[in-house]
Amino acid sequence: MSGESKPADSAASDASCRSEYDAEALGVEQARARVLEGVTPVTGTQQLPLRSALGRVLASDVVARINVPPQRNSAMDGFALRHADVQTAAALRVVGTSWAGRPFTQPVGPGEAVRIMTGAVMPDGTDTVVMQEEVDLHGASIRLQRAPRAGEFVRRPGDDVARGAVVLHGGKRLGAAELGLLASQGYAEVSVRRRVRVAFFSTGDELTGIGNALASGQIYDSNRYTLYGLLHEHQVEPIDLGVVKDNEAALRTAFTQAAARADAIVTTGGVSVGDADFVKRVLLEQGSVGFWKIAMRPGRPLTFGRIGASCFFGLPGNPVSVAVTFAQFVAPALARMSGTDAGRPLHLQVPSLSRLTKAPGRRDFQRGILVEQDGRLAVQTTGLQGSHVLSGMSQANCYVVLPESCTEVNAGDMVTVMPFTATY
Ligand code: AMP
Ligand code: MG
Numbered sequence: 001m002s003g004e005s006k007p008a009d010s011a012a013s014d015a016s017c018r019s020e021y022d023a024e025a026l027g028v029e030q031a032r033a034r035v036l037e038g039v040t041p042v043t044g045t046q047q048l049p050l051r052s053a054l055g056r057v058l059a060s061d062v063v064a065r066i067n068v069p070p071q072r073n074s075a076m077d078g079f080a081l082r083h084a085d086v087q088t089a090a091a092l093r094v095v096g097t098s099w100a101g102r103p104f105t106q107p108v109g110p111g112e113a114v115r116i117m118t119g120a121v122m123p124d125g126t127d128t129v130v131m132q133e134e135v136d137l138h139g140a141s142i143r144l145q146r147a148p149r150a151g152e153f154v155r156r157p158g159d160d161v162a163r164g165a166v167v168l169h170g171g172k173r174l175g176a177a178e179l180g181l182l183a184s185q186g187y188a189e190v191s192v193r194r195r196v197r198v199a200f201f202s203t204g205d206e207l208t209g210i211g212n213a214l215a216s217g218q219i220y221d222s223n224r225y226t227l228y229g230l231l232h233e234h235q236v237e238p239i240d241l242g243v244v245k246d247n248e249a250a251l252r253t254a255f256t257q258a259a260a261r262a263d264a265i266v267t268t269g270g271v272s273v274g275d276a277d278f279v280k281r282v283l284l285e286q287g288s289v290g291f292w293k294i295a296m297r298p299g300r301p302l303t304f305g306r307i308g309a310s311c312f313f314g315l316p317g318n319p320v321s322v323a324v325t326f327a328q329f330v331a332p333a334l335a336r337m338s339g340t341d342a343g344r345p346l347h348l349q350v351p352s353l354s355r356l357t358k359a360p361g362r363r364d365f366q367r368g369i370l371v372e373q374d375g376r377l378a379v380q381t382t383g384l385q386g387s388h389v390l391s392g393m394s395q396a397n398c399y400v401v402l403p404e405s406c407t408e409v410n411a412g413d414m415v416t417v418m419p420f421t422a423t424y
Contacts, residue, residue: 025295028328028363034290035304035329039311041339042263044194050182053174055235056192057340060170067158068184072122074098075153079135079142080126081113083150091141098123113142122154129153161185171340173235193339199262199310200227201241201254203269203279204317209243222390223268223315223322230326231266234334246270251282259286259307263337266330269317271301279303279314287312295362295404298387299325311337318387324365324399346422347401349414354381356409358402367396368417379417396420 026034045059074080081092092113098104100119108114108125116122116129128148135142161167167181168174174182174192182190207221208214221243231238239262244254251270258265270279271291280303283289289305289312298321303314311333315325335342350370358364367389368379379400382392398417402409409415 025293025300025362028294028296031292031294031302031304032329032332035333036336038304038306039264039333039337042194042196042337045191046194047189047191049189050179050187053190053192054176054179056174056195057235057338058168058170058172058174058178059191059193059339061166062168062182062185062187062190064161064163064165064167064185066185067163068160069155069157071157073100073155074116074118074120074122074129075155076129076131077118078116078129078131078153079113080108080116080122080129082108082110082126083128083148085111086128086144086147091138091143094137094140094142096123127151127154173338173340195235195237196264196334196337197239197262198231198236198264198266198334199239199241199258200224200231200266201258201268202243202317203246203251203267204243205246207243207269222319223317226319226322226390227266227268227326230323230331231334234331235338236264236334246278248278248282251278252286255282255286255307255312259310262310264311264313264330264334265307266313266315266326268315268322271303271314271316283307283312283314294325296324296328297358297362297364299328299365300362302329304329316387319390320367320387320393323393327399328365344424345418346424348377348417348419350377350379350417352380352400352409352413352415353378353411354409355411356381356400356402356415358406358408360407361404363404364402364406365399365418366402367392368398368400369396370398370417370419379415 080098085092089111092111094115095108095112096104097115098120100117103121104114104123108123114123114126128150129152130144130148134145136145167185168178172178202221202224206217206219208218210220228238241254241258244250267279280289280291283303283305287305287307289303292302293300294302298318299316301316302325305312313330315322332342356366366385367382369382370377370379379398382395384392398419401416401418
């Protein structure tokens with residue numbers, strides 16, 4: 001496995017211990033690689049007004065149609081002058097003002113200067129700007145306190161983006177900076193890939209919908225809300241198919257409906273060993289399926305396959321397992337399907353403030369809280385680590401990734417953490 005693992009994950013991989021634990025279990029990187037091999041980007045595109053494209057993935061390269069900045073302009077409030085004058089003229093005569101948006105249009109001669117604002121076009125004849133703080137103003141003339149370098153504080157055309165250059169490559173997800181960059185080129189519309197359509201549902205006879213009273217033995221279906229949030233974060237088009245009962249007929253109907261409408265199907269529950277494994281059975285009827293045990297906790301059982309043209313993720317039912325397996329497998333797949341790259345999650349080495357324990361042979365994604373202690377980052381546990389403890393998921397801001405071989409961590413030991421939000 002070491003050959004396949006990404007450098008960022010290598011600290012957390014150790015194949016030898018895993019095979020002692022369960023020879024059939026797949027490593028996390030292996031499973032992710034299989035998932036990524038099984039998905040392809042959607043091909044449809046849409047032309048969208050710039051603001052509507054926020055968060056979407058650029059369909060193709062965007063080329064700069066103008067220089068930014070378009071003209072030479074000042075980087076400071078000050079005076080534009082001819083550098084040749086700096087050594088010879090004791091004082092310069094101020095002959096006018098160049099405002100941003102209202103240039104000074106006459107040529108500037110020897111011994112002359114123009115008051116200039118930040119962003120204002122450099123008048124013809126001038127080549128250098130001195131900051132207003134570095135001149136003494138006497139009536140209509142200035143004396144320089146310091147000799148500027150030639151060209152100082154002048155922004156050149158195309159400094160930021162040169163005409164003809166690729167401003168943004170296809171596959172880039174459009175964030176705030178990208179929206180601004182496209183606007184700086186005057187693009188009012190942009191071509192993006194269509195959103196990936198994701199059908200999702202929960203399975204389980206014990207589940208009831210929010211708003212209903214709980215009968216004995218029932219629990220509220222929380223996974224569908226977690227999933228909705230995760231799908232929303234990933235900019236896909238969610239198709240909520242509700243709660244499906246633990247029986248083959250109900251699953252058959254749900255799978256058929258989902259496959260007809262979606263590029264990807266995500267379900268929770270019904271995939272653990274001992275559970276009535278209807279999910280697997282119905283999938284085998286309708287499509288192709290891989291049923292994997294993954295050497296990780298939480299999230300050991302995972303189903304990945306296809307129904308028609310849709311790919312299928314059968315996530316475990318436990319609420320924390322849903323979040324962990326989504327992050328490890330579904331999110332990178334949705335990024336690829338969206339035509340972009342999920343980026344590599346940031347891994348940091350920090351001391352643990354808590355004692356942690358785990359079983360050998362699988363990789364743990366324990367929930368942790370990154371805190372600052374004496375000016376340095378450290379991590380503490382959220383406490384109880386059961387895969388049903390969803391409250392810990394909300395308290396956490398990172399996973400503590402404990403490698404396969406690890407069995408315990410003492411307070412003060414260094415551990416690998418994966419912050420929830422950072423990628424690079
Ligand atoms: P399963 O994978 O179906 O065996 O479910 C594992 C555990 O997760 C059980 O305790 C289920 O009750 C629970 N669970 C399954 N689905 C959900 C759900 N949608 N919301 C909350 N808990 C669930
Ligand atoms: Mg179930």
